[in-house]
Amino acid sequence: MTAPLSSWQQDLAAAFTKPTDLLHYLEIETAAFSLPAQQDFAMRVPRAYAACMQKGDLNDPLLKQVLPIYDELYSPAHYQYDPVGDLSALTKNCIIHKYHGRVLFITTGGCAINCRFCFRRNFPYADVRLDKQNIHTALEYLRCNISINEVILSGGDPLLLSDQNLADLITQFAQIPQLKRIRIHTRLPVVLPSRITPHLVEILNHATLPIVMVVHCNHANELSPQAMAACLRLKQKNISLFNQTVLLKDINDKSIVLQQLSEQLFASGVLPYYLHLLDKAKGVAHFDVPEQEAVNIHQQLQQLLPGYLVPKLVKEQAGKASKTLII
Numbered sequence: 001m002t003a004p005l006s007s008w009q010q011d012l013a014a015a016f017t018k019p020t021d022l023l024h025y026l027e028i029e030t031a032a033f034s035l036p037a038q039q040d041f042a043m044r045v046p047r048a049y050a051a052c053m054q055k056g057d058l059n060d061p062l063l064k065q066v067l068p069i070y071d072e073l074y075s076p077a078h079y080q081y082d083p084v085g086d087l088s089a090l091t092k093n094c095i096i097h098k099y100h101g102r103v104l105f106i107t108t109g110g111c112a113i114n115c116r117f118c119f120r121r122n123f124p125y126a127d128v129r130l131d132k133q134n135i136h137t138a139l140e141y142l143r144c145n146i147s148i149n150e151v152i153l154s155g156g157d158p159l160l161l162s163d164q165n166l167a168d169l170i171t172q173f174a175q176i177p178q179l180k181r182i183r184i185h186t187r188l189p190v191v192l193p194s195r196i197t198p199h200l201v202e203i204l205n206h207a208t209l210p211i212v213m214v215v216h217c218n219h220a221n222e223l224s225p226q227a228m229a230a231c232l233r234l235k236q237k238n239i240s241l242f243n244q245t246v247l248l249k250d251i252n253d254k255s256i257v258l259q260q261l262s263e264q265l266f267a268s269g270v271l272p273y274y275l276h277l278l279d280k281a282k283g284v285a286h287f288d289v290p291e292q293e294a295v296n297i298h299q300q301l302q303q304l305l306p307g308y309l310v311p312k313l314v315k316e317q318a319g320k321a322s323k324t325l326i327i
């Protein structure tokens with residue numbers, strides 16, 4: 001007999017997966033999406049996230065992040081399947097080792113939301129399975145590389161793992177002497193806040209290694225009262241919280257929009273960390289903000305906020321030893 005779904009798993013299962021259903025819910029003309037784009041990269045939108053959208057507005061900044069549209073079908077030649085070199089850095093089946101001292105541990109290919117601008121939309125996740133053998137091999141790799149002191153759970157979204165699987169992984173990492181902390185990259189506190197259950201928070205709170213969580217939030221409208229409460233639950237249990245944002249054309253490419261985002265993050269117990277230029281993956285060119293324009297926006301942002309609320313403007317370049325700091 002299969003175990004009953006917990007409430008966050010039910011919320012996940014109830015996500016919108018058909019553009020017509022989402023547009024109908026938003027009371028928007030149903031022709032406003034592309035079927036070929038949907039077939040290339042399926043839509044997935046949790047209802048909690050859809051509830052933050054403005055009904056009747058096709059230009060809603062949250063809707064534009066998730067709706068498959070025709071623009072995705074046309075890519076300039078320099079937009080590539082693997083723009084940041086993840087595949088060439090895939091050291092073991094689920095480890096990406098690019099930077100000194102830290103590795104990405106790919107936990108799952110799944111996400112609660114499918115962001116149209118994602119650089120991993122073309123990543124062959126089916127080939128990266130987190131089975132017993134792969135976990136064993138990955139842990140061996142960590143044990144043998146004593147320069148690695150931080151493991152970054154990534155994906156997909158690592159918080160889609162069950163509590164048990166997550167707790168087991170954390171316990172196994174804690175037995176590797178040189179590891180100093182575990183970082184979790186996740187969008188779930190923002191897009192599926194019901195995932196931040198008291199039980200999950202306790203698992204993270206009782207970890208013997210410090211937990212750093214980097215959430216991904218692009219617009220203040222994403223921070224619903226439920227999302228803010230989820231972040232604050234983590235913060236109150238000593239989880240260090242940072243945010244990374246992707247700079248997206250016609251979504252958050254105004255200093256006032258980014259100012260509101262930083263203020264709302266701070267009210268949620270989260271510090272702004274990175275503002276990323278778009279990674280040039282196939283199908284995402286329509287989201288791009290040119291670098292000089294990004295610099296101008298960032299300079300305006302510095303005038304609007306105290307320094308600790310201004311994220312660093314960065315871009316990722318395949319083969320580099322770190323993110324490239326622009327400002």
Ligand code: SF4
Nearest residue numbers: 111114115118156187
């Ligand atoms: S990896 Fe992050 S950005 Fe990409 S689809 Fe998943 S949640 Fe969105």
